[in-house]
Amino acid sequence: MRLEWLEDILAVIDTGSIRAAAERRAVTQPAFSRRLRAIEARLGVELFDRSRKPVVVHPAIAARAEEFRQAAAALAEMTAELRRAGRARHGRLVIASQHAMTATLVPGLVAAELGAEGPGLRLRTANREDCLALLMTRQADVMIGYQTMAEAAADPGAFLERAALGTERLVPVATPALAARVPAAAELPVIAYPADAFLGRVVAAEIQPRLGPGLRLLPRVETALTLAGQGFARRGIGIAWLPAGVARADLDDGTLVDLSDVLPATRLSIVALRLALDHGPAAERLWQALCRPAASPAQGGTGGAAAP
């Protein structure tokens, strides 16, 4: 028996169909169908009545759903606890942060606030979704990431604690040559974020609607990685919406110019998140240090450097 099997079975029980369960388990329907067959074969039990079209979970199996749920939770808890203990053995704390912040904001936070804490600190960087997954599976103690102002105003939910670290502007930038052509242009070459990435949703929700009516965005390249977007912008491929902290150095030395007077910009909230659970003393210290608002170097700063 495997935790994955329990989760697969529960997905079918919960969603009521293989197709929907496949989606929840993030595989294609054929692959998931096979997986279920394999589970049945290895278990030696027929779990579903496949003669019905949305498959029906055999009643004897459905009756055990709660048992499955508990076993799955116990296993998940066991591995989470193992991870926590494993880290504790090294006296390590793990911070998960979104790619864009790793190079700019986070080093400042860590250096400024955690000087003495330093040695046992590890940084993992990923996209926002994966960061959240690291947090939920307890592979990370704290996550630092962006939220939209709307998200930051909403209740974080019962499982999460949140601390606001500041805000940062998401500004349109381009090379001076490209920028000069912007006011007259009807089509703007842009570095786009994928629609399913966090910044892609932000741009779609908060930037696109505020563009002038005759103005169209023409995606030249698409990347989820802010730093890659910065690279393209530097080469004049298109306009990129970058966090101010990422763009600051290029803006200062004139490689890029700020277009936020002619194109919409928006503001992102920078937050720290952690599970609302027991934490070790080191994790607690880290959290307290992050929460101390005075120490926060956010507000568009590059971390460590003073804000204007």
Next chain:
Amino acid sequence: MRLEWLEDILAVIDTGSIRAAAERRAVTQPAFSRRLRAIEARLGVELFDRSRKPVVVHPAIAARAEEFRQAAAALAEMTAELRRAGRARHGRLVIASQHAMTATLVPGLVAAELGAEGPGLRLRTANREDCLALLMTRQADVMIGYQTMAEAAADPGAFLERAALGTERLVPVATPALAARVPAAAELPVIAYPADAFLGRVVAAEIQPRLGPGLRLLPRVETALTLAGQGFARRGIGIAWLPAGVARADLDDGTLVDLSDVLPATRLSIVALRLALDHGPAAERLWQALCRPAASPAQGGTGGAAAP
């Protein structure tokens, strides 16, 4: 988390070394070493201190051994229970039997004793070790197999219940042509059983030592499958030691002749085994029917046919 992972970890905890644990888990040491690394990687935790030569389980992990054991037991129990319930849904009983008996003895038992029970009965055939595994994992309700007379006299252990169904002779047989050469020969071509198979051990322990001093066995082919051995014997490849029930038809029609007057034979006990646990009503009826000694058609019979 997977049951297999827990079992792997527990194997190391119990045996104190990777090599020994690999043996217990029935894979080679390199493969097992890799498996452990993969588990550590996927768990994100270092489980062992590999700088010591028999690896040392990290104390934080060793401290959780009991937790692991309970989780493993719970998972194993859950799958076993699922299997039982799955079978019960079909009203099915599963009998595991050794290959050799499936064709001869078991049909007689089933037909004679279970006439009415018939429809929901399923027969699985495997070697003795796998039959036992089927029993232990509750994929089978009852196992029917051979034991040596010594085994049959010993305590079956706390987990197993045993019922003696009779005995059967293991007799040396050969084609008439080959048999004619036996008395004078110093080397006998034989159909050998693998040393790690049940009958291989029986031959090694009870037949070999009783051979005349000047007599050598020359394995011509090796097979664990009695019926395959019979096929070879029929073609005159060598002498085979076969259960009387298997050989009977060939002996009756003269295809093979019985050499037990010039070569050692031995006697095997035919037993039914089941786990000493709760059983469903159908399983209980089956067991009672098997235990009824009068009905047993054993004693070398081919099952169904009357014994001499």
Next chain:
DNA sequence: GGGGGATCATGCCGTTTCTGCATGTTATTT
């Protein structure tokens, strides 16, 4: 402290398992 032996790791390669995509089949709906 220097073999000798045991334990674990690694390179290589064949086998098995798993996945996605495209497409076929079947139950359900209208």
Next chain:
DNA sequence: AAATAACATGCAGAAACGGCATGATCCCCC
């Protein structure tokens, strides 16, 4: 009866896994 949605299947590429041979360490004992 046709349309639709749900599930299965054929296929090919990728990843995981195992065994074997061999290399690198650690432990023990003289």
